[in-house]
Amino acid sequence: MNGDVPGSALSTAIGDYLKAIWIVGQGERATTSALAEHLSVSASSVSGMLARLQAQGWVTYERYKGATLTERGAAEALRLLRRHRLIETFLIEYLSYTWDEVHEEAEALEHAISDRFTERLAERLGHPTHDPHGDPIPTRRGGLPRTPDLALDELEVGDRLRVARLRTQDASLLAHLDALRIRPGQVVTVVRRTPEAGVVHVLVDGHEAVLSQPVAGVVRGARGKGEGAA
Ligand SMILES: [Zn+2]
Incomplete structure (x- = not known):
């Protein structure tokens, strides 16, 4: 597998797992049970997927304990989160979507758009650092804007x-x-x-x-x- 991953080369399921590990783990290990709950799937299917992700270099997985993202896995999770939060911002600010409508739409679109589209979107939105409910939007280089907490x-x-x-x-x-x-x-x-x-x-x-x-x-x-x- 090459190091530079174009959006379309990565399966939707892998991307969704990497994002879930980022959100659930908050920089630490994401447990299998917390991931199962977040993704609404069984613990055994999470274990199977984590083993697969480890074999591909996306995570470090310890059986019964859970997984942490590798550097490469974290970069991909942040890339998807950037897309997701920019899309949600766009849907709310320009297309009058409400909060209960944006997430599903963004989940689908984030896997369909190119990096070029993502950056054009960021430009049109004025390079926001946070989405409308204040979640930090990762920068293009994978940095995370500071957010008072x-x-x-x-x-x-x-x-x-x-x-x-x-x-x-x-x-x-x-x-x-x-x-x-x-x-x-x-x-x-x-x-x-x-x-x-x-x-x-x-x-x-x-x-x-x-x-x-x-x-x-x-x-x-x-x-x-x-x-x-x-
Ligand atoms: Zn969302």
Whole structure:
């Protein structure tokens, strides 16, 4: 197998696995069970595929433990993620798609377009560093733009968060947060925490909203200018 992989030479399944290992593993080892869940397939088919990917030099696989990407595997995962996130950005900004519609479309298109198309798309979009819900778009050379990652549920009453990213791929959750105006660029203030009820009350754009702690954990950003509790 040659080192320079043209898009069409790589099967869709291999690319989807490499991306899943990148997303699930977050730079560490992705376990077989987490991959099975992410890809909605059985653990035994994940094991079979990981062995195949290792034989082809994409991953380092340890039986029963999972896999990490090789340098080559990581480069390919980032190349696909770049395409995926640029396509989603384009569908939302130019074609009025909603969050629940873009992912499937991007999954199919990312395997169909050329690198030239990808770079023309990036140019037309103004070389975005993040997609509309704040996921970093890998650069052409495989770098990953920095993204503030402080979770809203870690803040104290009176703290403010400038939202940078909604760290979920769940379309209905993204739509819910969007309806609450919790979006990248927005500033959210914690007004009350009720850990015994598992909720955080926040002020967004003059409106109070109540978020469960897992949902608040999805909202990531950087600490806003400190303002004591009123
Ligand atoms: Zn997606």
